[in-house]
Amino acid sequence: MTGTPQLDFALDTFECIVLYPGPAGSALPTETVQRLQAEHIEHMQALQRRGLVLVAGSIDGPAREPAPPIGIGLARTGSVDDVRSVMEADPAVQAGLYQVDVLTFLCPAGSMEFPLARTQR
Numbered sequence: 001m002t003g004t005p006q007l008d009f010a011l012d013t014f015e016c017i018v019l020y021p022g023p024a025g026s027a028l029p030t031e032t033v034q035r036l037q038a039e040h041i042e043h044m045q046a047l048q049r050r051g052l053v054l055v056a057g058s059i060d061g062p063a064r065e066p067a068p069p070i071g072i073g074l075a076r077t078g079s080v081d082d083v084r085s086v087m088e089a090d091p092a093v094q095a096g097l098y099q100v101d102v103l104t105f106l107c108p109a110g111s112m113e114f115p116l117a118r119t120q121r
Helices: 030-049 080-088 115-120
Strands: 011-021 053-058 071-075 098-108
Antiparallel strands (some): 011 071, 011 098
16 A cells, blocks of 8 residues: 555554664674664654654564564654654664664544653653
8 A cells, every 4th residue: 555545534644663673683792782772772762852753662572584673663754754864873773783664654633642752842
């Protein structure tokens, strides 16, 4: 499915951030992984403080191939490309510990609220 569906009710549009294990993750030393994970968390918190990311967190599931997502987040900037750009600046993404995809997420207007995002601005 591509494009915005034609519906008889309003939709809110978000950018959905999906984080996957990166190609270099298994080859990196434990100390490097720990440092990159800390830098990733700092990066995400900075994006939330700036109001670019509304919510983000890790997800867990059964191991399978291809590797399942390990984190998701939502932004509301109006630009998948802008969100992809700030996510690709994440030190853990740049080092190959993680890889990121950004998709458009649509839901019924007003169905989601982010009270922490409002208090952090």
